[in-house]
Amino acid sequence: MEDDDENLSEAKSPLMIVIWVITVVGLIAFAIYENSKYQVARKSKHYTIGKIYNIATSSDAGWFVSYKYTVKNINYQSPDPMPVKTGGEWIYNPKVGERYYVKFLEDDPYYAVICLDRQVPDSIKEAPREGWVGDLPCSDN
Secondary structure, eight states, rough: OOHHHHHHHHHHHHHHHHHHHHHHHHHHHHHHHHHHHHHHHHHHHSEEEEEEEEEEEETTEEEEEEEEEEEEEEEEEOOSSSEEEETEEEEEOOOOTTTEEEOOOSSTTEEEEEEEEEOOOOTTOOTTOOOSSOOOOOOOO
């Protein structure tokens, strides 16, 4: 009976390693895919208005902003907070409630980046339903 348990244990070990490797590779591939979507959004010609709703700090990583925006009457919010301060250096100095341009993917507006160097002037009250299309210089925040 012990031999059967030993053989079963030996058979499980390679299977567990294969499952673990597939899981890790899958997670890495997904992270690369997600990051590539945000890189494409940075170069997008579609943009709208985003409003900062939270500024938070992380003891080891600095300060971050979270923002909301609307495209085609659908509300979105930033999936990941954007860094605004690293170490002792302020990259930007946004405040809760301020509005900035947000670039997004036309076919999937969930993927977006806020242009913290491009605050929306008070003269612009709202964005068109589908946003604007055109060149919008935006720093690599």
